[in-house]
Amino acid sequence: MSNTPVRVRFAPSPTGPLHMGGVRTALYNYLFAKKHNGTFLIRIEDTDQTRFVPGAQDYIMDALKWCGIMPTEGPGLGGDFGPYIQSERKEMYRPYADELIKNEKAYYAFDSSEDLSQMREQALKMGMPNWQYNNVTRGSMQNSLSLPADEVQRRLDNGDPYVIRMKMPRNVDVRFEDEIRGWVVVNTNNVDDKVLFKSDGMPTYHLANIVDDHLMKITHVIRGEEWLPSAPLHVMLYEAFGWDCPKFAHLPLLLKPDGNGKLSKRDGDRLGFPVFPTDWKSEDGEIYTGYREQGYFPEAFINMLAFLGWNPGTTQEIFSLDELVASFTLDRVAKAGAKFDPDKTKWFQQQYLRGAENALLAEKLNIVLDNKYSLDKLTVVCGLMKERATFIEDIWTEGSFLLERPIEFDEQTVNKKWKDESEALMAEWSTVLSSIDSFVAENIESTFKTFLAEKELGIGAVLPLFRLLLTGKGMGPSMFEISEFLGKDECIARISIGITSLQKV
RNA sequence: GGCCCAUUCGUCUAACGGUUAGGACAUGCGGUUUUCAUCCGUAAAAUAGGAGUUCGAUUCUCCUAUGGGCUACCA
Structure with a gap:
């Protein structure tokens, strides 16, 4: 196993935009693959054609691209294991389902969806809330295990709709070692006879995912915790086919910042932060904002995501993608779900902007x-x-005065600082400014200090006025640097214009 | 309801049987700054509860509680 090249996959279904939890799953797959000089591929799982959403696949690819974690194999990317869209692999799955039937690991079932829901309803009325199609109930259902062989054949020949179900054995402990959680054991009595092949001719997720992972030589299945309950079934399927089982790693979920539960797209609207990497317009016209459009850098977004459920074991928090690749290991992934923190996300963005x-x-x-x-x-x-x-936008909203003359003057500062004698004082200061030969911050500052000393005034009595006239604001960066940037003529002009404007107030 | 998974400051987490239980975000208070921000310092803040195992449990086991996931011819 150690010699086989690492191959991991990200397998979203195109049922809508990829939310940040999905991006994190993709990220961990990417990091793991790069760390081991392996391959990261993407496979589109669209076996449920009723849930297909136009544009979702493009969205996913575009989002991964923005994040800088593009797979090297996938739809539109090429690769030796294609096609990478399951609906385009449709014909490949049936023979595998047939093989399982031949080996008596699976069977035909003719019960309609209506029959089944009726069955569940009835069971519920009798106080059994979890009726399952399994070892004990299948004998009383319509399937190739309960029906006479000729009747089964008659129905098949007749074209009656059917599904193919996994024949789960009775009372077997299925165990596998999760890379993050350690040994997980589930008894087959708790797993039902899952549908492997649907009546519409498509495999279900369970079959398609095992067949494709095998065919695509996937070595590690890194996916969300929501798949943990079906992992035993997948292990059973590998056994049924006689294939080597890949290693599993089930990632902790991303939770809402407040309360409990899985982070959902509604939380973003409710709490005012993006849930999606990039903007998404739903078919009914609703727009969900993305981190990209909100002004986040992909590096910051990825850095934040990486730390939701993983840490390097050191105090370093700012990691480039390459550094993440170098440091990432599955054994440092946490087991418990992580509540998303919008504040920390902003902090990461701030760090990247500053750097x-x-x-x-x-x-x-x-x-x-x-x-x-x-x-x-x-x-x-x-x-x-x-x-x-x-x-980036903050730089402009806070600093546009550097390139545009102020139109308004901060009311609070005007009220607090602009006194009767201010006009004369600023006019005088303007004259002093115009006498500076080399108009650089250092000289402006020393001139200013001399001016203060001559007038016997404190900094607080003069500089805020200067700032107000030049920038219209009561706060901001060093006035001397601002002055240098604006240049002597502009400074003098602004003082004069400012004074005139304030006279009217 | 059943099955599975989880549980350290408000939040993300560190501590792979022995620490004054550490860091970061957020918060409070100081300092720096004309101001704001930055930066620096500082404070408050946690092992869900109960039994074991052990000389010693955050760490191992069990029970309880709480939370989450799954329970479809969805993925």
């Missing part, structure tokens, strides 16, 4: 601003503003 090169931020900002300003200027703006921003 980014100014020029890079400027490029992103430039796109938002439609190339309206020069990249050089935007680079300085980003450098000045990024310490107090979380998203």
Whole structure:
């Protein structure tokens, strides 16, 4: 086993947008594959054609691409094990189902869905809330185990609809070692005769997933905890086919930030954070916002996701994708579900914004601003503003004054600081400013200090006024750096314009 | 209801039988800053409960409680 190349798969069904829990599953698969120089592939599980949602597959691929965790095999990507969409593999599954029937591991069942729901209803009335199609009940149902052989043949020849069910043995302990949870044991008495092949000619998830994982030479099945209960069935199927079983790792769930339960798309609307990696427009026109559109960097999103259920065992929290690959191991994945924390997510984003090169931020900002300003200027703006921003947009909403003259002046600051004598003081300061030869922050600052000393005033009595006139705000970055960036002429102009504006108030 | 899985500060988690139970986010309070943010310091904050095993249990076992998942011809 140690010599066989690692191959893992992410197997979403195209029933809608991929939510962040799914992205995390994909991420862990990606990290595990890269860590072991293996292959990460994607397989679309669309065996339930009634739940197909147009656009979902494209959404999934696009989202993974944005996250930077693209598989190397999959639909549209090529690979030696295709096709990678189960509906396109439809013809491959039937022979495997037949094989199980021949080996008496499975059987035909003719009961209709209506028969079954009636059966369950009846059982419920008799105080049995979990009726199952299994070892003890199948004898009284319509199937190739209970019906005479000629009757079975007659029905098959007649084209009666049927499904193929797994013949679960009685009272067998199925055990497997989960990479995260250790040994898991389930008795077959608690597993029903699952449908493997549906009457519409498609396999169910259970059959398709085993056949495909085998054919695609999957070595590790890393998936959500919701699959844990059906893992024993899957183990039984591998045994029934006589195939090697891949290793299993069942990931803890992502929970709502408040209360309990699985994180759902509704929680995002309710609590005001994205649940999806990118925007999704549902068929009825409803829009679910994504992390991308909210302004999160994919690196921050991925970093946050990686830490929801995994940690490196050190105090390092900021990890590039490559660093995650190097550090990731399944044995450091937690067992218990993790409540999603929107605050921590913002913190990760803040860290990445702060750590980014100014020029890079400027490029992103430039796109938002439609190339309206020069990249050089935007680079300085980003450098000045990024310490107090979380998203690129914040840089602009807080720092647009650097490129646009202020139209409004912060009311609170005006009320608090703008006094009768302020106008004269600022006019005087303006004159002093105009006398500075080399208009750089350092000189402006020393000139300012001299000015204060001459006027016998404190910083707090002068600088806020200067800031107000130049930026319209009561807070922000260093005034001396701002002044240098604006340039002498602009500073003097703004002081003059500002004074005029405040006179009217 | 049945089966399975889980349970350390409010949240994410560390501590693979011996620690003053550690870190991060959020929160409170200080310091730095013209201001805001940053940054620095600091405080408060947890082993669900009960039995065992052991010289010693957060750690191992069992029971209870709580939470979650599954219980479809869905994935």
